Amino acid sequence: DVAGNLETAFPVRSFVFDNTAPTTVVGFPTEGGSFQAAAVTAVSGTAADSPAGVSPNVDASTWGLRVNLQEQETGLWFNGSAFALASEPVPPLSADTTGWTLAVLNPQTVFADGYHYGVRVVGRDSVGNQETQANKAMTSFLIDNTVPSASVTNPPDLTAQGDTLVLTGTASDPAPEAGHTASGISGAEEIFLSIRQTSSSVNSLPLPTDFYW
DSSP, X not given: OTTOOOOXXXXXXXXXXXXXXXXXXXXXXXXXXXXXXXXXXXXXXXXXXXXXXXXXXOSSSSOSEEEEEEETTTTEEEOSSSEEESXXXXXXXXXXXXXXXXXXXXXXXXXXXXXXXXXXXXXXXXXXXXXXXGGOOOEEEEEOOOOOEEEEEXXXXXXXXXXXXXXXXXXXXXXXXXXXXXXXXXXXXXXXXXXXXXXXXXXXXOOTTOEEO
16 A cells, blocks of 8 residues: 555466367267167267366357258258257257267157258356357268068079089178168178978978978
């Protein structure tokens, strides 16, 4: 002060500077994966931020995590029960943030066979740093409900063959319809072959006396 008195104990206020948005990750479905629709009952992942931490989901102005789903062939966005929105919505608030899950009810009717879907997750921390929704890359996956098709080309059906025989055939994974995609057969190790020895060609069903190779 004017008289020359000087404080010897100074007040201290500490703070940490955080200028970095959270890191958000989609754990399931995996990027580039193929799944049956019934398996995708939810999409889930994680969000992390330091030092401020991911904000809790409270309301439209205080939120920490938002998730959107898009049907990529049609460009439509998920409204909570179907892919029907022409433009990306403001996503609903998740119940959790650091370990988040978005449930998908009735996935067999929600997802179309042979279509790709994208998951976009956006995080925000407790001091307002957030990922840019429009610039955030999607995690894409394929729904495939169509079974592959396999057939034997040699030997012909109901024919007599010698002791040495080369078995041949084909296997494919057809797309359900035009404009849709199949996941494909990854390799020969995914093709299974069974040979049954039976007493008569009319035995279309296995018998207890049959043998297998």
